[in-house]
Amino acid sequence: MTEKVALVTGAARGIGLATTKLFIEEGYRVVMVDRDGDELAAASKGINSALPLNLDISAPEQVDEMIERTQAHFGRLDALVNNAGVADFGPIEGTDFKRWRTVMETNLDGVFLCSQAATPLLKQSKGAIVNIASISGLRASTLRVAYGTSKAAVIHLTEQLAAELGEYGIRANCVAPGPVRTKLAMAVHTQDIIDAYHDAIPLNRYGSEDEIANVIVFLCSPKASYVTGQLISVDGGFESTGIGLPSLRSG
Template identity: 40%
Template sequence: MGNKIKANAIAITGGASGIGLATAHSLLGRGYEPWLLDLKRETLDNACDELGLARDRGIVCDVSDEVSVEQAIRTVSANMGLAGIVNSAGIAFDRPAVETSVEDFKRILDVNLTGSFIVSRAAARLWMERGEAGSIVNISSVSGLCGNKGRTAYGASKGGINLMTLVMANELGPIGVRVNAVAPGPIDTPLARVVHTEDVRRQWNERVPLGRYGTTDEIARAVTFLLSDDASYVNGQILAVDGGFINAGLSA
């Protein structure tokens, strides 16, 4: 099933900074029209200015709020047709399981996992209603693929995203909607600079075969590929972009 209109807009949650903003830059270079969904008007305005976009292309949106998400997705679609979404909004902390409160655990899941579900569901319903195809790319993590210490809540949220990706790819593939995920390793984002201590950074640099943190641009290029027609037969995949970390064996 193909699109009835030439949809060109990509809605990016967490689009005002980090991987989301880098993805917007990458998509502009490929001729797409990114729309940024984020919590704060000021950061959205700054991001739109950086991208050279009209400020109304930044929409204040809380991904954990169904009404907020529905309004945002409808706004994007009404303007340019919705070609795809990127679920990049996320929060994190590094804390042992025994020191993690139930409130913090729920908060991480509400934003990372439930938020990605709400946005994906809203887009899928819109495409089904209109008989259109589309593409969803979820930002997961290698912490959803292996047991990194301190990541009980974060890892659970990202592991949930991975399985949600597989199920939705199975359910939505027959109507022309592809669902994939990118699982970054250590990436030098504003969030990582807050969460990662010097000791954590040292461990990542030692255990990643490429010996360094990745950049947001490197993640953005993988996301752009999965959204594009270059990946038209790619569905239900979790693509680790991690410098080889997840598959590394003995190094010495």
């Protein structure tokens, strides 16, 4: 089989699903990984060029299974998109160690486990890794002690991967989305928060899932063949405008 293969974690919804669909438009076969079995079944229905795997990337044995089944089904892997993440926001005093570890297990440990397990296949294809961080990993804000820290670590982990795996032709880059108009975000963001984000973002709007997916797929493509170890903020200029939003501050 000569068709390229991409593996996307957190593929059942949002940015992961948008990225999956764009890869397929570009002629890839896609391994869709998600721990929400019902959402994954619904998202993958009718996508004949996808292999849905209901697995948890925070569990080492399930990550090993993910790679084994990818190799058995497709025989290769050209791109790994570490998108799966836990969005848990709360004050420092309300973040007990269990809550901290729950965020780290998926947002950081999962990225490490998937990248490590996929490396042998990516060596064969001289493939690409794209990690999904967040603008919260670049600029501090209240209520994000675990989430923001995990995403900052992902940014540095990306540089470590690029530095070590470059000699095998593997490229590793990172995308940091800013506010994105997902169903989840729109369900929890009050109008006050929406207005505050619009005021703080130079492009004056939220991004879309497809806009994030476009950058991810580009970084996995031959058009980015000399791009590695880089962080691209896809945020409408949000990072350039200062720290924090009044609407998101407690008290």
